[in-house]
Structure formats: C-alpha cells, structure tokens
Amino acid sequence: MYSNEFGTHVPESQRPWSTPLPGYAPVDVTPPELRRSGLAASVAEGWAEPYVTPEDVPNWPARQVTALVPFTLNAWGWPLNPTGRTGRTGRKLGKWGENAAADPIVVAGRGRNRRVLLIKRGDIGVWAIPGGMVDPGETAPAALVRELREETGVDLGDLTPTVIARRYVDDYRNTDHAWICTSSALYQLRGVVPATAGDDAVAAAWWPFTNLTALEDAILAAGGQLYAAHTPLLAAALHQR
Incomplete structure (x- = not known):
C-alpha cells in the first residue's frame, strides 16, 4: 500500500x-x-x-x-x-513536472574511519544529504557546489565529483503533477574538514559511514532520524570505491 x-x-x-x-x-x-x-x-x-x-x-x-x-x-x-x-x-x-535537484555526498576517510557529511534539515528536522533545487539557468554541477557551500560552509569547487545517480526522489512534497529528481555526486576526501550549518540547515556533522546500519544507529542514538528518501543515494555511495 x-x-x-x-x-x-x-x-x-x-x-x-x-x-x-x-x-x-x-x-x-x-x-x-x-x-x-x-x-x-x-x-x-x-x-x-x-x-x-x-x-x-x-x-x-x-x-x-x-x-x-x-x-x-x-x-x-x-x-x-x-x-x-x-x-x-x-x-x-x-x-x-520534474523539479531538478542536486545532492552532493561528501565522504571522508576509508574503512572504519569513513565518515559522511550530513545536515539537519530545518523544515522536517531529519538528517539528510546537503543539497537542494537547481536554480533557473544553473547547471547541476554548479548547484552541487553551491548547495554544499550554502548548507555546510564546505567549498569543493576545485574538485570533480563522481556522479552516482540520476533518479526520482521519494520526497514528501511530490504530487501527481510535480515531483523531484536529483543528480547525486560523490566527493571523496582524505579526512574530515570543518563544517558549519547555514541556509536551510540547522546543524551539520560528520557521521560514521561504514554501512547504512551504522549510520542510522549513530543518528538514532543521538536522538535523530535519517531522511528515508536519501537512503538509496547513500547506499549507492557506499558501493563506490
């Protein structure tokens, strides 16, 4: 159902x-x-x-x-x-119709030390990938850099990410006649960098990212919740090497 x-x-x-x-x-x-x-x-x-x-x-x-x-x-x-x-x-x-979004997934470190950068959304209070809508006349690559900088203060404009998904997003705002589809790209860093919440985010933090269960458990233990619509995008990122 x-x-x-x-x-x-x-x-x-x-x-x-x-x-x-x-x-x-x-x-x-x-x-x-x-x-x-x-x-x-x-x-x-x-x-x-x-x-x-x-x-x-x-x-x-x-x-x-x-x-x-x-x-x-x-x-x-x-x-x-x-x-x-x-x-x-x-x-x-x-x-x-389709509303284009851009979702930058920023991962730092490898193995047991791997972390992912997430923001706490101000609208629904859940932890999610920092991202948002592509502005009129803007390209998806430019939106990836802009959204990341606006919501976390992290500027990765000098890096080229790996595009890992172009797909429909099961967002709570979708209707029969208007919906969101996203270009999601992976940035891989050697280690974590300072992040500060801004724009639509009320918090920004690095979370354990060895697997989805570890991520969800860490967020739950801190009294939070992972945005379910972003789970497939994060799963795709985990399969990247």
Missing part, C-alpha cells in the same frame, strides 16, 4: 497510470503561496514559476527532452508523475 500523510491512500497495484481507478480523488496540497492569489510573490522571490496550472506551461516538449526521468502528459496536457499516482495533486514545489 502506497500511503501519504496528507493524501489519498493508493494501493500499490493501482498506482500505475495505465490501471483504471474510477473515483480516484487525490488531495490538493497546493499551499497558498503557490495558488493564484499568492503566486506572484513566490515568483518574485525567485523559487516558483508563474504558471497557475500545467496547462499554462508553454514548453512541455523541451522539459520532457531534458528530464532526468522520462515522463508523459495526460490528455489535458498535465505531466504525470513517472512513479504513478501519489494520492496528492497540485504542487508544493517551484515547478510543475
């Missing part, structure tokens, strides 16, 4: 768009700042596009060509979440 705290529950077998689901009534989770009355202010702040509905978006073919994860449009020209129905409609993100 796929479930969502603020949405309609959708059985896993009925998530595919190709499966008929009569009476499907997803919950509109669009916040005031992305509705018609509040949208102009969000656009002026630079994080939201000025389209009230997907029908207003003029360049769906171009967006489909450049998408990290392929997606289709329905008969009304609305983008369809590539993972299927979510039980939520509207948008809680800056763009309709």
Whole structure:
C-alpha cells in the first residue's frame, strides 16, 4: 500500500497510470503561496514559476527532452508523475513536472574511519544529504557546489565529483503533477574538514559511514532520524570505491 500523510491512500497495484481507478480523488496540497492569489510573490522571490496550472506551461516538449526521468502528459496536457499516482495533486514545489535537484555526498576517510557529511534539515528536522533545487539557468554541477557551500560552509569547487545517480526522489512534497529528481555526486576526501550549518540547515556533522546500519544507529542514538528518501543515494555511495 502506497500511503501519504496528507493524501489519498493508493494501493500499490493501482498506482500505475495505465490501471483504471474510477473515483480516484487525490488531495490538493497546493499551499497558498503557490495558488493564484499568492503566486506572484513566490515568483518574485525567485523559487516558483508563474504558471497557475500545467496547462499554462508553454514548453512541455523541451522539459520532457531534458528530464532526468522520462515522463508523459495526460490528455489535458498535465505531466504525470513517472512513479504513478501519489494520492496528492497540485504542487508544493517551484515547478510543475520534474523539479531538478542536486545532492552532493561528501565522504571522508576509508574503512572504519569513513565518515559522511550530513545536515539537519530545518523544515522536517531529519538528517539528510546537503543539497537542494537547481536554480533557473544553473547547471547541476554548479548547484552541487553551491548547495554544499550554502548548507555546510564546505567549498569543493576545485574538485570533480563522481556522479552516482540520476533518479526520482521519494520526497514528501511530490504530487501527481510535480515531483523531484536529483543528480547525486560523490566527493571523496582524505579526512574530515570543518563544517558549519547555514541556509536551510540547522546543524551539520560528520557521521560514521561504514554501512547504512551504522549510520542510522549513530543518528538514532543521538536522538535523530535519517531522511528515508536519501537512503538509496547513500547506499549507492557506499558501493563506490
């Protein structure tokens, strides 16, 4: 069963768009700042596009060509979440359709001394990879460097990371018509470097990274929680040598 705290529950077998689901009534989770009355202010702040509905978006073919994860449009020209129905409609993100993110995974040391740099998110209070949305006109590599510097104070602009994943992110803000896909890249350092929380982060710290269980146990012992949506990205990083 796929479930969502603020949405309609959708059985896993009925998530595919190709499966008929009569009476499907997803919950509109669009916040005031992305509705018609509040949208102009969000656009002026630079994080939201000025389209009230997907029908207003003029360049769906171009967006489909450049998408990290392929997606289709329905008969009304609305983008369809590539993972299927979510039980939520509207948008809680800056763009309709795919919202590109960048997640830099910074690992220091090797073997028993291996550590990973995480931040505690200010919005939901969990430990996660420092990262965020790619700004309009920005490339994913530039966003990796910027987000890391803004959220941890660590500047790795002189290093070339290894891209380890381009994938859909199971984020709590995703809906049927707006979702996040990320480019995740691995930076490997000889040892830990000083990190200080900034921007959307309320804390930054190095955690044991010999395996996912050790990481989760360390965070839990400190009274925290690991952001579940980032577990696949961290698992991919662990397989890098």
